[in-house]
Amino acid sequence: RLTWQAYHKTAVIYGYLEHLTTTYPNLCSVKTIGMSVQNRPIKLLKISNGKPGNKAVWVDGGIHAREWITPATVTYIINHIVSNFENEPKYIQDTDWYITPVANPDGYEFTHSTDRLWRKNRARSGGQCAGTDLNRNFGYKWGGKGSSKNPCTQIYAGTGPFSEPETAAIQRFIQGTKVPWKAYVSFHSYGQYILYPWGYENAVPTDHRDLEAVGRRAAAAITAAGGPRYTVGPAGSTLYPAAGGSDDWAKGVAGFKYSYTIELRDTGRFGFVLPASYIQPTAEEALAALRVIVEAAQKA
Numbered sequence: 001r002l003t004w005q006a007y008h009k010t011a012v013i014y015g016y017l018e019h020l021t022t023t024y025p026n027l028c029s030v031k032t033i034g035m036s037v038q039n040r041p042i043k044l045l046k047i048s049n050g051k052p053g054n055k056a057v058w059v060d061g062g063i064h065a066r067e068w069i070t071p072a073t074v075t076y077i078i079n080h081i082v083s084n085f086e087n088e089p090k091y092i093q094d095t096d097w098y099i100t101p102v103a104n105p106d107g108y109e110f111t112h113s114t115d116r117l118w119r120k121n122r123a124r125s126g127g128q129c130a131g132t133d134l135n136r137n138f139g140y141k142w143g144g145k146g147s148s149k150n151p152c153t154q155i156y157a158g159t160g161p162f163s164e165p166e167t168a169a170i171q172r173f174i175q176g177t178k179v180p181w182k183a184y185v186s187f188h189s190y191g192q193y194i195l196y197p198w199g200y201e202n203a204v205p206t207d208h209r210d211l212e213a214v215g216r217r218a219a220a221a222i223t224a225a226g227g228p229r230y231t232v233g234p235a236g237s238t239l240y241p242a243a244g245g246s247d248d249w250a251k252g253v254a255g256f257k258y259s260y261t262i263e264l265r266d267t268g269r270f271g272f273v274l275p276a277s278y279i280q281p282t283a284e285e286a287l288a289a290l291r292v293i294v295e296a297a298q299k300a
């Protein structure tokens with residue numbers, strides 16, 4: 001059904017998620033956690049062996065519409081985990097996975113139909129200019145550095161924290177689901193970075209050594225798997241300060257110990273328009289990194 005030799009639209013990805021629930025009904029379930037501005041469902045796949053006491057991990061892709069490698073990578077990871085589940089190590093099996101491959105379905109659809117480099121959602125809160133940057137709209141230090149009140153910019157933060165239905169759906173689901181959340185991983189592109197909080201400014205949380213150590217082990221796992229170099233560090237000083245990111249909210253409010261934004265390939269040759277031939281190698285290395293993070297989350 002789904003292949004990883006091409007990029008797919010939301011409808012095909014959602015069809016694949018539904019297919020998994022009929023093929024693996026004891027392992028997979030799908031839930032619509034909310035609707036987008038243009039009334040598209042935001043679908044979440046839960047993978048769970050149903051053991052009580054499992055740790056919970058959140059994975060998302062597609063917060064930024066043009067970062068096509070991220071829904072592709074997330075669905076590749078889903079496919080790998082589900083189809084190899086019986087042979088996976090305990091830290092994979094005894095995790096409850098909550099995975100949203102397309103967090104911004106309106107923006108993603110718009111990049112297929114109209115503007116390949118669209119980044120934001122498709123909200124029309126700001127007069128003539130459409131779109132709120134969903135990664136400036138989360139409710140921790142909202143409206144600070146690296147975000148804008150001008151709807152015509154790429155980093156428009158929206159009218160308030162969680163003003164957008166897409167971010168509000170994630171907030172509502174995570175805070176309404178009383179499970180032991182341990183790791184939050186948001187896939188973005190591009191640049192080959194493993195970033196951890198804080199992103200809102202040049203500062204780090206008190207347990208930054210743990211985040212740095214696990215991040216470095218994740219980057220080492222990527223190179224060990226034959227992948228390229230990924231740079232590890234706090235988002236605010238490694239990339240740039242940008243407030244209202246999902247990673248900061250996950251760490252600062254929602255109680256995830258291990259919160260990462262992973263910027264996938266490449267470093268600029270193709271940028272957002274990464275050829276589909278890169279999906280498989282990029283997703284393989286993303287899975288190698290995710291394994292390290294989830295194994296650490298099991299001990300958290």
Ligand code: 0X9
Pocket residue numbers: 064067135188189190195198199200235236239240241242243244245246247248261263
């Ligand atoms: O600017 C962003 O939202 C992310 N980079 S991207 O090129 N994919 O747009 C980085 C976000 C890092 N985290 C925070 N600043 N909180």
Ligand code: ZN
Pocket residue numbers: 063064067135188189
């Ligand atoms: Zn992004």
